[in-house]
Structure formats: structure tokens, C-alpha cells
Amino acid sequence: MAWAVWWRRALLTVAAGTVLAVAATVGSANWIRAGAEGHTFTVEDVPDAPVALVLGAQVYTDGQPSAFLAARLEIARQLYAAGKVRAILVSGDHMEWAYDEPGAMSRWLVDRGVPPQRVVLDHAGFDTYDLCARARRIFGVERATVITQSFHLARAVTLCRQLGVDANGVGDDTVQRYQAMWRRGELREYGASVKAAWDVLSGRDPVHLGRREPGVDDALRG
Known part of the structure; x- marks a missing residue:
């Protein structure tokens, strides 16, 4: 009898946890969708941004960017060539000395004609939250096109x-x-939206903050 009671309680706990997880996922996904509504564009119609x-x-x-990263960089190159942006902030993971996403991104852009003084590197964009927070708090970015x-x-x-x-965005397809990689990315967004x-909600600080950096200001003046 005691075993049956324990089993029912376990099932109820699992069911309640499942309902909460689904509710959190659906609610987060809807919040993400609503927050971006009206702010996603193509290369051709995205408003200008600094x-x-x-x-x-x-x-x-x-040291070469993956196909996914190269596609993002190509959009940035097109926006710069079209005069729709005046500086490019490349933000990624450089947690380990031998692995340098921003360095590879900068080289790719410069090799394809973007002036080096217009490319700014953020070496501590460890996830999407961190790089957005650092763009504002460390680099002083107030308006941007996210790629x-x-x-x-x-x-x-x-x-x-x-x-x-004040962000608009351009997405690569x-x-x-x-x-297979595209589907994994789509599925990952469900959990990532909850995070x-x-x-x-927590208002956490990025993993690494540091001092205010003038790189974007210098690139825009240059």
C-alpha cells in the first residue's frame, strides 16, 4: 500500500514538473517572439544603424570560421559595403588562448575589404546574453543591427x-x-529561450565585465 502511495506521488510530481516545464518553454518562446516583432529585416530593407x-x-x-559564422560575417560585410553600418563589433568566445572567435571574425572581414579600423573585437561574448550586455555596458552601443x-x-x-x-536584426538562411545542424539549432532555441x-529576470552580470572600452567610439569617429 505504501509503495502505491509513493508511486502516485512520484507520478504527480513528474506530471507537475512536466506541465511547469512546458509552460515555461511556451511562455519564454512567446516573450522572445513578441520582443522581436517588427525588428527583423533583410539586408536590403534593414534600417541604417551605427x-x-x-x-x-x-x-x-x-582558424577559419565555420559555414554558419562565415554566413553571418558576409551579411555584415554587405551591410558595411552598402553604407548601412559604419562599424562592426564582432563578439565571441576567446575563453582559451588557442580558440579565438573574434580574431577569426576580424581577419575574415579585413581579408574581404572591411577596413581594420572599422572592426572592433569583443573577446568575452560567451553567450547571447553576455554579448548583448557587453555591447551596451562595455562598448557603449545604443543602436545596432544584430546578425x-x-x-x-x-x-x-x-x-x-x-x-x-535599440536593436534590429538580419538573419541568415x-x-x-x-x-542536421540547422534542426539542432532550431531545437536548441526552446531551452535557450527559457534561459x-x-x-x-535575474539581471545577472555577464561572466566578464571589465572597464569601459572605447573601440566602437573610435571606429565610428574613424
């Missing part, structure tokens, strides 16, 4: 807007040919 904020992604051991893959774009735009950056909501 800064393009390119979100980091995988870099290979030879990532389209499945990630709403979350990136919403987080940046919540953290004080060209790498959908990598179907994003928690990060904003």
Missing part, C-alpha cells in the same frame, strides 16, 4: 533590446543546406 553586432559561432582549428542565423535571431534581438540596445528569460 554598428553591426555579429554573434560568434564555431571556428575550426585552422545571426534566422532561427536564433528573435532571441538575439529581444535580449539586446531588453538590455538597452543560406546555411539551411546543413539540415534567456531567466537571465533577464
